Amino acid sequence: MGFSLLLLIRWLGSLDPAWLAAPDGFNPWQLPVPASAWGLSDPGRTLFAPLAVTGALALLLRGLPRRPWSQGLALALLLTFALRYLIWRTTTLGSGWSLAWLITVPMLVTEVLYLVHHLFPFGPALLFDSNHRRRQADQLMAQPLAEALGVEVWIAVEEEPERLVRRALISSLSLEPQPAKVVLIDLTDRPELARLAETLGVTLCRPAAGEERAALLNRLLRAEGAALIAMFDGNFMPLRPFLRRTLGFFGEPRVAMVQTPQSHFQSEFWNRNLGVDLVMPGNRDAFFHYQEVIRDRCNAVLGCGTSWVARRSALLEAGGFLGSAGRMEDQQTSTRLLTRGWRIVYLDEMLSLGEAPKTFNSYLQERLRATQGDIQTLLMPRQLPIWRSLGPWARGFYLDQALGLLTPLLRTLYLVLPLLALMLGEPLIDAPLITTAAYALPFLILFHTVPAWLSDQHLIPFWQEIHETLAAFPTLARLPRLLRQPFRPLPAQADAPPQHRLGQSLNLRLAWPFLILLLLLIGTLLINYSPALLPGSTEMPTPPYRGESINLIWNLYNGWVLLICLLCCIDQPVRQGGDRLPLRRSCRLEIGGRSLSGHTGDLSETGASFHSEAGSQPPPGGDGWLELQQPPLRLPVRLVRREGELAGLLFQPMDSATTVALLELLYGGEVMLPRTRTPGMLTALRSLIEGLWEAEPILRRY
Numbered sequence: 001m002g003f004s005l006l007l008l009i010r011w012l013g014s015l016d017p018a019w020l021a022a023p024d025g026f027n028p029w030q031l032p033v034p035a036s037a038w039g040l041s042d043p044g045r046t047l048f049a050p051l052a053v054t055g056a057l058a059l060l061l062r063g064l065p066r067r068p069w070s071q072g073l074a075l076a077l078l079l080t081f082a083l084r085y086l087i088w089r090t091t092t093l094g095s096g097w098s099l100a101w102l103i104t105v106p107m108l109v110t111e112v113l114y115l116v117h118h119l120f121p122f123g124p125a126l127l128f129d130s131n132h133r134r135r136q137a138d139q140l141m142a143q144p145l146a147e148a149l150g151v152e153v154w155i156a157v158e159e160e161p162e163r164l165v166r167r168a169l170i171s172s173l174s175l176e177p178q179p180a181k182v183v184l185i186d187l188t189d190r191p192e193l194a195r196l197a198e199t200l201g202v203t204l205c206r207p208a209a210g211e212e213r214a215a216l217l218n219r220l221l222r223a224e225g226a227a228l229i230a231m232f233d234g235n236f237m238p239l240r241p242f243l244r245r246t247l248g249f250f251g252e253p254r255v256a257m258v259q260t261p262q263s264h265f266q267s268e269f270w271n272r273n274l275g276v277d278l279v280m281p282g283n284r285d286a287f288f289h290y291q292e293v294i295r296d297r298c299n300a301v302l303g304c305g306t307s308w309v310a311r312r313s314a315l316l317e318a319g320g321f322l323g324s325a326g327r328m329e330d331q332q333t334s335t336r337l338l339t340r341g342w343r344i345v346y347l348d349e350m351l352s353l354g355e356a357p358k359t360f361n362s363y364l365q366e367r368l369r370a371t372q373g374d375i376q377t378l379l380m381p382r383q384l385p386i387w388r389s390l391g392p393w394a395r396g397f398y399l400d401q402a403l404g405l406l407t408p409l410l411r412t413l414y415l416v417l418p419l420l421a422l423m424l425g426e427p428l429i430d431a432p433l434i435t436t437a438a439y440a441l442p443f444l445i446l447f448h449t450v451p452a453w454l455s456d457q458h459l460i461p462f463w464q465e466i467h468e469t470l471a472a473f474p475t476l477a478r479l480p481r482l483l484r485q486p487f488r489p490l491p492a493q494a495d496a497p498p499q500h501r502l503g504q505s506l507n508l509r510l511a512w513p514f515l516i517l518l519l520l521l522i523g524t525l526l527i528n529y530s531p532a533l534l535p536g537s538t539e540m541p542t543p544p545y546r547g548e549s550i551n552l553i554w555n556l557y558n559g560w561v562l563l564i565c566l567l568c569c570i571d572q573p574v575r576q577g578g579d580r581l582p583l584r585r586s587c588r589l590e591i592g593g594r595s596l597s598g599h600t601g602d603l604s605e606t607g608a609s610f611h612s613e614a615g616s617q618p619p620p621g622g623d624g625w626l627e628l629q630q631p632p633l634r635l636p637v638r639l640v641r642r643e644g645e646l647a648g649l650l651f652q653p654m655d656s657a658t659t660v661a662l663l664e665l666l667y668g669g670e671v672m673l674p675r676t677r678t679p680g681m682l683t684a685l686r687s688l689i690e691g692l693w694e695a696e697p698i699l700r701r702y
Contacts, residue, residue: 050442054081058445061453071126071454078122078450082115085443092431100426103417107428110413113406118451118461120400121290124393125454127297130289133347140248149250150180150226151243151309156213158187160234162196163605164355169200170663171237172230176244180226187213214329218320221312229315233306236262236354246309249345256314256342257334260307260349261288264356265580268363273568282356283363283467286459289348296346300394303334303344307352314342322383331373332384335398339389360510360569364474368482368490371475374401375486408476411468415517415562418554423524427547428554436550469565473513511569514562521559580604581666589647591624591639600628601646603666608637610647618647633661 057077064070089111093104153172157165165184172182182202186193189206197204207216221229228250232238246258268283288304295301315321315333318340322332334344357363377384378398386398421428429436448461580602589596589610596616601609608626612618620642626635626649635658641648654662 050081050438051445053077054442054445058449061449064453066128066453066456068126071128074446074450074453075122075125078446079119081443081446082119085439086112086115088439089429092429092436094427094430099424100421100430103421103424103426103428104430106413107417110410110417113403114410114414117400117403117407117410118464120396120403121294122451122454123396124294124298128290128294128454128456130293130348130456132293133296133345134349137245137248137347137349140251141244143248143251149228149247151177151228151230151247152226153179153182153230153232153238154185154217154220155183155232155234156185156187156217157193157234162190162192164235165193166196166200167605167663167666168232168234168237169196169202170660171239172232173200173202174240174664175238175242176240177247179230179243183220185216185220187216214321217329221315221320225312227312228309229312230309231306232352233354236306236352238307238352239350242307242351243309245349245351246347249347250309250311252343254341254343255311255345256318256337257301257303257308257310257344259292259301259303259334259344259346260351261292262304262307263350263353265353268356273570274564286455286464289458290455292346293348295394295397296344298391298393298397299338299343300390300397301334301338301344301346303330305330306354318342322380331370331377332380335377335384335386338394339385341389360470360507364471365490367471367475368478371405371479372482372486372490374405375482378402379486405479407468408472408479411465411472412476415469415558418551418558419517419521419524422528422551422555423520425545425548427545427551429550430547431550432546433549465561466564466568469561470510470568474510507569507571511566514566514569518559518562518566521555521562525555583666586629588627588629589618589624589637589649590627591637592619592622594619598645600626605651605662605666607640607648607650608635610649612645612647614645617645618642623652628665631661631665633658633665635662 054077057074061074089108093108094100153175155165155168155172169182169184172179182200184193184197184202184204186197186204186206194204205216205220207213211219228247230238230243230246242260246260249255249258262284264282271282292301314337318333318336320333321329322336337344357366377386378401381387387395390398418428451459451461581604583600583603585600585603587598587600587610589598589612596610596612596618598610598612601611610618610626618639621639623636623638626637627633628635636652636654637649638652639647640650651662
């Protein structure tokens, strides 16, 4: 590490100001270029000198602690090489007007917009410290509040099944300190939820005829109640420390809200389909564990609809909940608070757990609602005077949010334009391969390592490309409608009823764009290059052209991305019926006339795994009882799977008292939190390649 740092410092001290010059001597900044600058007469030096520097930095980052000086150095080098690459790209558009300009110019614009959008959040990277608010929460827990602040817990329910709503209510009733009131907001007027509210003794609230969600929330807000309000969606359950960790921040009178991240029991469907759900970060991991932390330092935190606590008086002073077209009140209300001078705190700590979207349709609906919220927020200048009321960095985040609306289009162009260039035989980048490598490779090394390191591995650029590509085509198809009618509710698209799958199934609704592009790419490669592989062939069917190698490499990379996206669309078999929590409890299994001692490996609402003591194996099947020692609980079970000393148990119908006791065990106590996944770029890539090599998306059974 020391040698790498020494090499880096020595190289930085020897830089010539003319290093931005292009290899052929053209300098867009008209700087004098000495013959020795960057070895312009020797392409090898032009390539290997920057590669040595960027490679040394990439190796250095594997063990370098994040400090202001190291973050500043890494960020400066990333921006420098990005600027170097983009300036050089302006010299690769070709000379004179030609058909290639219809490809090269849009491609350059696409690259510039994409890089600006993705690199802007790293401008204030020196402020990133995910432990800042955690340390503050530790200190505030030891200090009593100046006044006793009561808390109401609101659980808003739309399409969530009763099972999820029940666990959200039970976990809310078990919070410490105990809330003054728990309110079940039933937006669907379901009779089973009314019975559930009566059974658990919580307040039930339903909308009047024609009353929208935001109007209902405002009616509850204006009613007399506690000073603080905690809000959760029906598929999220607060953990017992939630209030203990958040209430202390309200000792500061200008704090209006404390937002916490959305954490999930399971990974998104594409990670699960690829078999990399244990190592790959989630789709919004970078937003909740990097961007919101940075926005907190600039007082630009976005409300996220669930897992927050707010001051009732602040919401009333800001005019209550804003929102239209369904569930858009979260982002708009938090922005309204910011423009009124209130402070929103972001505590990057897992204090609630919920279910991630289990299907592409539910994920897409969630992302479209968020996109619609972004558009609405930017189109409400009177209610939300962002550009007049917020600071420079806060305004910049909202501007970057607007630029992010182009991501589906940019990601589509990244796939289509290189393929079009290859089909037409026109250069995508009008430059020799060695020159392109000299300017592109050093930048790509830093682009794929520095953001991951700055964000504590919460953002892996390659995996971010997969996320964006998966959602690009369906989002792009719906984006014009959102822009034309931003305040009109989105049409609901119901999911198919959940079912236990015993084999893989291809999600054609998601997969067809990737299939078409892959077939076009394979067909173009066969037409252009397969004749040269035939015996006796002496020439290519099409004449070679400048930049052809770059076209080929870019399209092969895109083919790799398309293949991964296609494999993401192969839905894997599903066996478990509930979310498993890693709860280890000593217990006894009584089945088949035998009594076996052991412990649970995990528990859920539908079953458990049982590990018997060494030397004893459960029978192959049958009904019986699982008796837990702490807390004392006797559960009816059926043995459905056995692997040596491990048995899979399925719970049988039980009475209501036993059901409530099981739910309190699962969700009312201190749940063992899953470890945050922060793999490095190489670890993530290796896991992905291993999964593909073993053909897990096709061959895996469970």
